Amino acid sequence: MTKRLEFIASLINNEDSVIDIGTDHGYLLILLNKKGIKCMGTDIHQKALSSALNNLKEYHLEKKIPLVLTDGLNNIKIDDYNTLVIAGMGYNTIKHILNKSYNIKKIIVQSNNDYDKLRLLFNNLEYKIDKEYIIEDKKHLYHIISYLKGREVLAKEEILFGKYNKEYQKYYQQDLEKLKEILKSIPDNHQKTILEIKEKINILEKYIGAVQ
Ligand SMILES: C[S@@+](CC[C@H](N)C(=O)[O-])C[C@H]1O[C@@H](n2cnc3c(N)ncnc32)[C@H](O)[C@@H]1O
Structure with missing residues (x-):
């Protein structure tokens, strides 16, 4: 498991139930299950879901954690969950997946690029930054933002570089x-x-x- 995924899992609390969009290998689902968190995974590629299924099987979780082949949240009953994780994707894919405002309490997002456009997108979707983190994992820097449903006004500098954090x-x-x-x-x-x-x-x- 990577430090990045472990960090994302650490942002999920007992009251959260999670859809991991673009789960790929499904490692986050295994970490979340270990914490007793209800979760499911989706992916647009069958190959990715097969890899997730194999990994879930190793932990005997294949019947416990649903996996769905779909584009983003299409055909997913999101009312059964209150949190989304979207990690390891570029801004354009994230924008494609979040093409409308959902009634979801919390979203953890780790984009690979364009953090300014991402902050603007979430602001327009009426999500406010709960906390923004920068972590280092194997010499890579990752920006991870935890969002909660709600409006906020962001200054231009906060859109460009995030809220000031010493x-x-x-x-x-x-x-x-x-x-x-x-x-x-x-x-x-x-x-x-x-x-x-x-x-x-x-x-x-x-x-x-x-x-x-
Ligand atoms: C680089 S992997 C990231 C995997 C995992 N989320 C992580 O952070 O380690 C990106 C995954 O997103 C999936 N993906 C890309 N576009 C998607 C979409 N529109 N809906 C669902 N999954 C998508 C890809 O198939 C791939 O498995």
Whole structure:
């Protein structure tokens, strides 16, 4: 089991019942079952579900944890569950899956990219950030966001970089350095891009300067 999946499992509480969308190997389902959490998995690819089924069988869980071949939440009775996990996918796939607002209490999302677009998407779907985490697993950085149903107004900087968290200074610094490098490589006639990057640099410098 990866540290990333164990971390996601740690965000699930006793009162949660979970649909793991795009479960693939089904490892998260095995971790959740160990915690006594009701859960099911879906995947769009039969090969992925077969791998999940084989893994569930190893733990004699094949009759206990439903697996459904489907695109996102299509044909799933979501009223029987109150939490979604969507992990290990790109923003466009996540957007395709969450194509309307569901009446689900909690969503844990780990996108592989485009966190700013993701924050905007969830804000529009009327979910508010409960907490955002950055974890390192085998030299990879993962952003994991726990959302609760509800509205919130996010400032532009919060959409771009998440809510300020002093624990994440190191990552703000890394992002800042990357942006400074990118800025050097942009030709002078791309003024719009230059201004956008400068704005991001300003925000990150503000975040970094905010440390106590
Ligand atoms: C990289 S795996 C991530 C597996 C697991 N969630 C994790 O975080 O380790 C992405 C999985 O999402 C599935 N997937 C992609 N698009 C999907 C969709 N529209 N509906 C359901 N599953 C989808 C893929 O088939 C694949 O098994």
